[in-house]
Amino acid sequence: xxxxxxxxxxxxxxxxxxxxxxxxxxxxxxxxxxxxxxxxxxxxxxxxxxxxxxxxxxxxxxxxxxxxxxxxxxxxxxxxxxxxxxxxxxxxxxxxxxxxxxxxxxxxxxxxxxxxxxxxxxxxxxxxxxxxxxxxxxxxxxxxxxxxxxxxxxxxxxxxxxxxxxxxxxxxxxxxxxxxxxxxxxxxxxxxxxxxxxxxxxxxxxxxxxxxxxxxxxxxxxxxxxxxxxxxxxxxxxxxxxxxxxxxxxxxxxxxxxxxxxxxxxxxxxxxxxxxxxxxxxxxxxxxxxxxxxxxxxxxxxxxxxxxxxxxxxxxxxxxxxxxxxxxxxxxxxxxxxxxxxxxxxxxxxxxxxxxxxxxxxxxxxxxxxxxxxxxxxxxxxxxxxxxxxxxxxxxxxxxxxxxxxxxxxxxxxxxxxxxxxxxxxxxxxxxxxxxxxxxxxxxxxxxxxxxx
Numbered sequence: 001x002x003x004x005x006x007x008x009x010x011x012x013x014x015x016x017x018x019x020x021x022x023x024x025x026x027x028x029x030x031x032x033x034x035x036x037x038x039x040x041x042x043x044x045x046x047x048x049x050x051x052x053x054x055x056x057x058x059x060x061x062x063x064x065x066x067x068x069x070x071x072x073x074x075x076x077x078x079x080x081x082x083x084x085x086x087x088x089x090x091x092x093x094x095x096x097x098x099x100x101x102x103x104x105x106x107x108x109x110x111x112x113x114x115x116x117x118x119x120x121x122x123x124x125x126x127x128x129x130x131x132x133x134x135x136x137x138x139x140x141x142x143x144x145x146x147x148x149x150x151x152x153x154x155x156x157x158x159x160x161x162x163x164x165x166x167x168x169x170x171x172x173x174x175x176x177x178x179x180x181x182x183x184x185x186x187x188x189x190x191x192x193x194x195x196x197x198x199x200x201x202x203x204x205x206x207x208x209x210x211x212x213x214x215x216x217x218x219x220x221x222x223x224x225x226x227x228x229x230x231x232x233x234x235x236x237x238x239x240x241x242x243x244x245x246x247x248x249x250x251x252x253x254x255x256x257x258x259x260x261x262x263x264x265x266x267x268x269x270x271x272x273x274x275x276x277x278x279x280x281x282x283x284x285x286x287x288x289x290x291x292x293x294x295x296x297x298x299x300x301x302x303x304x305x306x307x308x309x310x311x312x313x314x315x316x317x318x319x320x321x322x323x324x325x326x327x328x329x330x331x332x333x334x335x336x337x338x339x340x341x342x343x344x345x346x347x348x349x350x351x352x353x354x355x356x357x358x359x360x361x362x363x364x365x366x367x368x369x370x371x372x373x374x375x376x377x378x379x380x381x382x383x384x385x386x387x388x389x390x391x392x393x394x395x396x397x398x399x400x401x402x403x404x405x406x407x408x409x410x411x412x413x414x415x416x417x418x419x420x421x422x423x424x425x426x427x428x429x430x431x432x433x434x435x436x437x438x439x440x441x442x443x444x445x446x447x448x449x450x451x452x453x
Contacts, residue, residue: 029116029118029128029130030056030061030128030129030130031129031130032055032056032057032058032061032129032130033057035057035077035078035079035082035084035159035161036077037076037077037084038076038077038078040172040173040174041074041075041076041172041173041174042074042075042169042170042171042172042173043072043073043074043075043169043170043171043173044072044073044074044075044083044167044168044169044170045070045071045072045073045167045168045170046067046068046069046070046071046072046073046162046166046167047069047166047167047168048069048166049068049069050066050068050253051066051067051068051069051162051163051166052065052066052162052163052249053065053066053067053085053088053091053160053161053162054082054160054161054162055119055121055129055131055160055161056119056129056161057079057080057082057084057161058082059287059289060289060290060291061129061161061289061291062119062121062123062124062126062128062129062289062290062291062292063121063123063124063289063291063292064087064091064119064120064121064122064123064160065088065090065091065121065122065123066123067088067162071088072170073085073086073088073162073167074086075167076159077159078164079161081163081164081165082161082162082163082164083161083162083163083164083167084159084160084161085159085160085161085162086159087154087158087159087160088160090122091120091154091160092120092143092144092151092152092153092154093117093118093119093120093131093132093151093152093153093154093155093158094117094118094119094120094127094146094149094150094151094152095110095115095116095117095118095134095140095149095150095152096115096116096148096149096150097145097148097149097150098148099111099112099115099134100115100140100142100150102142103139106141106142106143107139107140107141107142108139108140108142108150108152109137109138109139109140110134110135110136110137110138110139110140111136112136113135113136114133114134114135115133115134115135116130116132116133117130117131117132117133117134117152117154117155117158118130118131118149119131119158119160120151124291124292124295126291126294126295127146127149131154131155131158131159131160132155132157132158134155138155140152140153140155141153247287248282248285248287248288248289248292249287249288249289249292251278251282251285252282252288252292252295252296255275255278255279255282255296255299256295256299258271258275258278259275259299262275267306267309267310267313268310268313268314268317270306270310272303272306272307272310273307275299275303276300276303276304276307279296279297279299279300279303280300282296283296283297283300345430346430346431346432347398347420347422347430347431347432348400348432348433348434349398349399349400349422349431349432349433349434350399350400350401350402350403350414350433350434350435351370351379351380351398351399351403351414351433351434351435351436352370352396352397352398352399352422352424352427352431352433352435352436352437352440353369353370353371353372353373353379353380353396353397353435353437354370354371354372354373354376354394354395354396354397354437355368355369355370355371355382355389355392355393355394355395355396355397356368356369356370356371356376356378356393356394357369357393358381360381360409360411362406362408362409364385365383365384365385366383366384366385366389367381367382367383367413368381368382368383368384368389368393369381369382370382370397370399370414370435370437371437372437372438372439372440373396373424373437373439373440374437374439374440375439377437377438379435379436379437379438380403380411380412380413380414380435381406381409381411381412381413381414382399382413382414382415382416383406383413383414383415384415384416386416389419392419392421395421396421396422396423396424397419397420397421397422398419398420398421398422398431398433399414399416399418399419400416400417400418400419401414401415401416401417401418402414402415402417403434403435412435424440427440428442
């Protein structure tokens with residue numbers, strides 16, 4: 001008798017099937033069946049890691065957060081396998097901005113009747129479950145903004161839910177949560193001309209540990225018993241209670257972590273195809289809650305777009321690499337050709353010979369002679385005012401320029417545009433010339449000297 005528990009719920013185990021989720025007339029709004037507060041509340045502790053807190057008493061309601069092992073929660077009601085709890089630290093709710101007039105930086109006041117408050121979540125952007133309703137003039141604490149909603153501190157009559165086997169009782173205590181009228185729900189559809197049955201309050205409920213316990217007045221013995229005698233045999237024997245999270249939810253969590261990690265990488269390094277396949281398989285799992293299924297479906301659409309973008313990017317990169325290789329091959333070929341030209345390059349001059357002074361001077365420009373190095377005979381003349389030629393007397397040079405016959409002198413004269421020292425041994429190899437001294441011509445070739453002086 002000392003182990004009897006604390007809850008009398010108006011909507012608990014008297015029904016054998018969970019009530020369905022009711023859809024409100026407005027699209028995107030879910031009003032869960034009401035779960036009344038119990039006469040007593042209890043301080044409990046989460047007994048496993050990564051326990052989901054949900055917006056309603058069922059797997060199909062979206063999760064609002066996850067709690068770690070050892071986190072304390074206050075239980076204020078019960079329905080089937082679910083416990084109604086005061087929103088833990090970090091919880092928040094949503095209310096439409098146009099229903100609230102700001103009265104301060106973080107404060108506001110409701111300006112209409114029956115304003116819906118929706119359960120907020122740190123795990124999903126879904127905001128469809130109605131937690132409570134606000135009356136005109138009711139004050140709210142504003143925590144932030146999200147699109148057309150204010151994020152607010154949960155009202156006193158807002159609640160969230162955890163699975164019964166995810167908690168252990170520490171102590172029973174007087175009801176600390178505000179007992180408010182439950183959120184009004186739309187009338188259930190008529191069946192065969194009769195209204196759907198309503199839930200009935202009962203005097204006995206099942207404790208989180210599965211023991212049948214009847215409502216008892218609070219005594220020191222009750223509190224001590226609830227604190228020191230855990231109801232789960234594994235906990236009593238010193239073993240940690242196993243995690244009861246569905247496999248589908250665990251897979252969803254891992255995929256979400258992989259998605260975030262992949263999104264931080266360049267698109268060509270993301271395992272897009274593998275993640276897309278994993279999300280598509282997860283969507284088919286009937287154990288996956290509907291809220292997570294919607295998120296998984298959205299991820300699949302995003303990954304399909306990424307897959308197409310990734311293929312285009314990889315194709316573009318391949319084309320760039322191919323073009324780069326072609327350019328490199330072209331440059332290499334051009335350099336090779338330039339080297340071959342350089343090796344076989346023949347310098348062509350108008351005339352070559354040993355530069356000498358001339359005794360014939362005519363006009364304002366000085367005349368010089370290009371002579372045969374063997375016998376000193378003149379092969380042609382140079383005419384220039386450039387004084388550098390004076391310093392080149394006696395050197396064998398090659399001259400480029402216009403070759404013409406001076407009518408007044410009757411001599412072949414070159415007006416030079418370029419002059420360089422030339423190695424006579426390179427003639428007919430790397431050096432060619434229009435006029436060559438006779439002694440340097442190949443054997444058997446005769447050339448008439450341009451004139452003698």
